[in-house]
Amino acid sequence: MKCTVRNVFPAPRVTWATEPPTFEDLRPVTRMLADKQGLYMVDSRLRLLKGQSDLVYICKVATPYGGPAWTASLREREIRGTQGRDLTIPCSAPSYLNHPSLEWSFSGGEDPSHILTYDSRSGRSVSTAPWDSHVELDGFRVPFGDGSLRLMDPRHSEHTGSYTCRFSVPYGAHTERTDVTIDGPDGARGRKPRDDPEEVTELHVVKADVMNTQGKQKLLSTSSGFASADSLYFSLESFKGGMSSKKKKKKKKKKKPEG
Known part of the structure; x- marks a missing residue:
């Protein structure tokens, strides 16, 4: 898993934690x-x-000088269902997110498609076709951190894939990615969702108008305590295939014959 922040000043402090807390040493490499x-x-x-x-x-x-921290969190799981039987895909917001908005999306091996959006200000959710007749969200539970999605009458070929819910607030986002496999009506095992080597959960890209004075670029302060010349980028990425590094082999130089 990788956490990235770019285009900021001063030098930020990056810390990792888990929920629930674990006694194991996390040992990040920064x-x-x-x-x-x-x-x-x-x-x-x-x-x-x-x-x-x-x-x-x-x-x-x-920042080392205090101020609000930018927070991104991620949970991944796998669940299995049966064609024609309603299935609940869980999604829970951490306690540090207050009154978050919520988005659900789906990927069946192609580009992600939008399922629905919940607006925390209005308390209303809007789903998109063709999901209208297949999904249900309890809007009364979302403000309390439960954004679970009810998948109604799921189809073996249409609804097997990766479902992503994303809670978001200023300075924070929480993502839960669930790989769902829907078995066929005759007991046929559903295909396993495509195993992407890398998936990205982008928390914020804060755009700022760049001010130029005599050809020089000024740093613009954001309310987070950071200054940015163009945009502050913050992301949390999950490497499903594991992290690996390829070492390039150095070519040995041929010795010139003496004489």
């Missing part, structure tokens, strides 16, 4: 670089803990 403008890019990587599949992984980014 690298930080500054560009010519003095803006920082931070790449922090964490290996998933073995044998603990239902953990929420939380990445926090904050």
Whole structure:
């Protein structure tokens, strides 16, 4: 799993946690670089803990001078259902998210398609075709952190895939990705969702108008306590196939014959 923040000043602090807390040492590997403008890019990587599949992984980014922390969290799971039988896909918001908005999307191996959106201000949810007759959300439970989606009369070929719910508030987002396999009516095992080597949960891209004075670029302050020359980018990524690094083989130079 990788947490990335780019184009910020001063140098941010990146910390990891899990929910529920674990006694194991997380041991993230964090690298930080500054560009010519003095803006920082931070790449922090964490290996998933073995044998603990239902953990929420939380990445926090904050300035050394206090202020609100930017928080992204992610949980992944797999569930199985049967064609024609209603199935509830769970989604729960962490306690630190107050009055979040909610979005659901689906990917069956192609580009993600939008399922529905819940607006925390109006308390209303709007679904898109062709999901209208297949999904149901209890809008009264969402403000209390329960954004579970009821999948009605699921079809073996249409509804097997990856379902993503995303709670969001200013400075924070929580994503839950559930791989759902719908078995056929004759007992045929549904195809397993496509195993993407890398999937990205983007928390925020804060755009700011760049001010130029005599050809020089000014740093614009954001309410998070960071300054950004163009945009503050923050993302949390999950590597399903595991993290790997390829080492390039160095070619041995042939020795010139003496004489």
